[in-house]
Amino acid sequence: MSIKRYNVRMAGIGGQGVVTASHIISNGVVISGGHSSLVPFFGSEKRNAPVESYVRISNEVIYEIGEIIFPNILLIFHPSVITLGKSYTMPFYTGLKQDGIIMINSKVPIPFSKDEEREMADKGAKIFYLPATEMANDIAKTELATNMAMCGALAAVLGLPDLMSLAASVKDRFVGKGIVVSGGTQALDSAIEKKFAKKQKLLEANMKTLEASYQYMIDKGWAHKDAKVIKIDLETITV
Amino acid sequence: MSNLDFVAEGKPADWVPLGDLQKVVDPMEMFFELPRKTEFITGSEAARESIRRMNVDIAISYPITPQSETMQQAGYLYDEGYIKDYYRGEEEIGVMSAMAGASRAGIRCLTATAGPGLMRGMEAIASWPGARTPIVLMDMCRVINTPLAIQPDNIEMSFMLNTGMLLLHAENQQDFYDYPLVAAIVSEEVDVTLPCAVSVDGFFVTHARGQVSMTSKDYKLPPRDGWRSAVPAMDNENPPARLARDAPIQKSNFISYHMHSSWQQEVFAAVERSAKYFEKYLDGCIEVINPDAEEFLVTSGAAVSQSREAVRQEGEKGRKVGLIKIKTIRPFPTRQLIEILKNVKRILVPEFNQAGWMHKELCSILYGKCNAEIINGPRVYGGMTMPTEMILEWLAKHRK
Numbered sequence: 300m301s302i303k304r305y306n307v308r309m310a311g312i313g314g315q316g317v318v319t320a321s322h323i324i325s326n327g328v329v330i331s332g333g334h335s336s337l338v339p340f341f342g343s344e345k346r347n348a349p350v351e352s353y354v355r356i357s358n359e360v361i362y363e364i365g366e367i368i369f370p371n372i373l374l375i376f377h378p379s380v381i382t383l384g385k386s387y388t389m390p391f392y393t394g395l396k397q398d399g400i401i402m403i404n405s406k407v408p409i410p411f412s413k414d415e416e417r418e419m420a421d422k423g424a425k426i427f428y429l430p431a432t433e434m435a436n437d438i439a440k441t442e443l444a445t446n447m448a449m450c451g452a453l454a455a456v457l458g459l460p461d462l463m464s465l466a467a468s469v470k471d472r473f474v475g476k477g478i479v480v481s482g483g484t485q486a487l488d489s490a491i492e493k494k495f496a497k498k499q500k501l502l503e504a505n506m507k508t509l510e511a512s513y514q515y516m517i518d519k520g521w522a523h524k525d526a527k528v529i530k531i532d533l534e535t536i537t538v
Numbered sequence: 539m540s541n542l543d544f545v546a547e548g549k550p551a552d553w554v555p556l557g558d559l560q561k562v563v564d565p566m567e568m569f570f571e572l573p574r575k576t577e578f579i580t581g582s583e584a585a586r587e588s589i590r591r592m593n594v595d596i597a598i599s600y601p602i603t604p605q606s607e608t609m610q611q612a613g614y615l616y617d618e619g620y621i622k623d624y625y626r627g628e629e630e631i632g633v634m635s636a637m638a639g640a641s642r643a644g645i646r647c648l649t650a651t652a653g654p655g656l657m658r659g660m661e662a663i664a665s666w667p668g669a670r671t672p673i674v675l676m677d678m679c680r681v682i683n684t685p686l687a688i689q690p691d692n693i694e695m696s697f698m699l700n701t702g703m704l705l706l707h708a709e710n711q712q713d714f715y716d717y718p719l720v721a722a723i724v725s726e727e728v729d730v731t732l733p734c735a736v737s738v739d740g741f742f743v744t745h746a747r748g749q750v751s752m753t754s755k756d757y758k759l760p761p762r763d764g765w766r767s768a769v770p771a772m773d774n775e776n777p778p779a780r781l782a783r784d785a786p787i788q789k790s791n792f793i794s795y796h797m798h799s800s801w802q803q804e805v806f807a808a809v810e811r812s813a814k815y816f817e818k819y820l821d822g823c824i825e826v827i828n829p830d831a832e833e834f835l836v837t838s839g840a841a842v843s844q845s846r847e848a849v850r851q852e853g854e855k856g857r858k859v860g861l862i863k864i865k866t867i868r869p870f871p872t873r874q875l876i877e878i879l880k881n882v883k884r885i886l887v888p889e890f891n892q893a894g895w896m897h898k899e900l901c902s903i904l905y906g907k908c909n910a911e912i913i914n915g916p917r918v919y920g921g922m923t924m925p926t927e928m929i930l931e932w933l934a935k936h937r938k
Contacts, residue, residue: 325747326578336746336747336748337746337747338741338742338745338746339745339746340689362847362850363843363844363847363926364710364742364743364840364843364844364923365690365742365844365924366923368923368925368927369925369927
């Protein structure tokens with residue numbers, strides 16, 4: 300068995316669900332039979348403040364803990380992480396390993412400086428732009444589903460977790476025993492639950508967003524060869 | 539508290555605390571024999587599950603990040619009836635003093651704090667060992683110096699090294715479930731009767747998920763027997779209760795100096811006597827990987843996790859690097875360390891603090907006992923983690 304190790308650094312701004320996304324990806328990997336760990340990093344918990352979360356994914360036991368200094372993959376949840384420097388890591392690609400992947404939630408390419416372009420080119424970085432917020436607004440009718448689009452896209456790029464495990468992880472997050480969350484996250488949870496009359500509707504909207512971004516990455520030719528679209532049936536998933 | 543107190547707090551008249559339904563099992567059975575189930579949970583949740591099985595009589599704390607999540611969970615345990623009494627203190631000196639009082643009454647006491655909170659409570663904490671008060675202190679390490687930060691840096695552990703406290707250093711979520719249970723039992727052994735701190739590097743462990751294998755929550759440790767103790771418990775039924783342990787210990791004349799010094803000798807002798815129990819309950823005070831290697835990483839806590847990955851990656855390149863995980867900082871496993879390290883070539887000491895307290899500990903016990911070069915690092919501090927790449931770099935640099 301070949302050793303697979305992915306170190307993912309997610310960066311975004313408070314309220315976007317960066318930490319939630321890392322929990323969902325990580326738990327999805329564990330559900331699919333792999334190994335994963337994560338650690339979030341943020342200052343005072345408030346809207347629009349910088350947030351980073353780090354996810355380790357492997358098909359072997361993971362020993363390392365703490366933040367990821369040298370990631371293979373970067374997920375940028377909001378353009379202002381780059382354009383306004385809303386980040387703990389400046390410039391945002393610091394530490395990216397050779398031939399790493401940068402996935403940015405933006406409809407249009409970011410205007411980088413010459414130095415930034417050269418440094419990313421030296422690292423052989425591949426940059427993928429994904430209109431995650433637009434997808435969330437179009438499909439789930441709320442930008443709060445941006446993190447779902449990012450999760451779907453990451454799963455497609457890595458080829459894991461498979462879509463079914465990812466869906467099970469999302470279901471676990473919203474209707475299962477879930478995880479211990481902070482006061483701020485609890486408030487967002489109840490805000491989004493109010494928006495959707497029933498949790499079922501919220502789940503369905505999330506699943507559709509996941510599927511759409513997964514498909515988007517496949518259509519663009521950016522997905523891993525293992526990435527397969529399957530029909531998610533919420534009823535058959537037990538958590 | 540009696541059931542009536544709980545009823546007064548809003549529980550139904552027929553309410554039974556869930557802790558009362560748990561079955562008491564022998565510690566060895568709990569630690570090694572009962573079947574276990576693995577769950578993917580955060581360090582704070584692992585701590586909660588540990589407390590649930592600890593048969594805690596009273597838990598008192600004051601919130602401080604990154605400890606707050608654990609003690610918030612302990613509040614739920616109180617509500618469910620797994621902890622008999624629970625309250626939030628005013629601040630840490632008050633909390634740690636209340637712990638001292640509660641332990642003198644002969645019951646099992648638990649508290650938790652982090653970084654600056656530990657420093658604030660230190661006056662009372664330093665007085666615990668001499669008072670021979672078994673207490674479990676969970677310590678979620680956090681930066682203590684300015685600039686302020688809430689990230690893990692374990693310099694605070696160095697302040698406990700010479701207090702007479704027992705001190706364990708948990709590596710991961712699994713340890714943070716197992717060690718507090720062991721701490722409770724060892725601290726109450728008659729020939730120990732000392733408080734025990736279980737430190738863990740905060741956030742990276744407390745706020746992150748890991749695999750934790752646990753026994754069923756239907757079982758709990760035996761309760762503390764207050765009379766089975768190096769010094770008698772305070773008798774609250776027959777006033778006046780004696781607050782000071784022994785009147786002649788108060789500094790007043792020449793005799794008291796001798797008494798005070800012999801009292802301290804006895805405290806530190808008790809620390810050493812605890813080693814045999816930790817050996818038994820922790821399955822060794824140290825863990826060794828590649829014992830026949832010529833170069834070793836020797837460390838504790840989260841730095842062990844990073845070192846494991848470094849050892850694995852070196853192994854993939856065909857190089858054998860040894861690793862010693864030190865579980866008990868007090869008692870320090872001096873004899874075992876000398877035995878393994880006496881003939882090695884090089885020792886690196888990865889640490890998550892600026893001062894390098896573990897490096898100093900190792901230098902002091904290995905001086906004159908081994909010819910190895912003891913490298914002063916690698917270290918990270920201020921709350922960042924140590925990337926595996928940094929350990930690999932240091933190994934390569936010193937091989938040249």
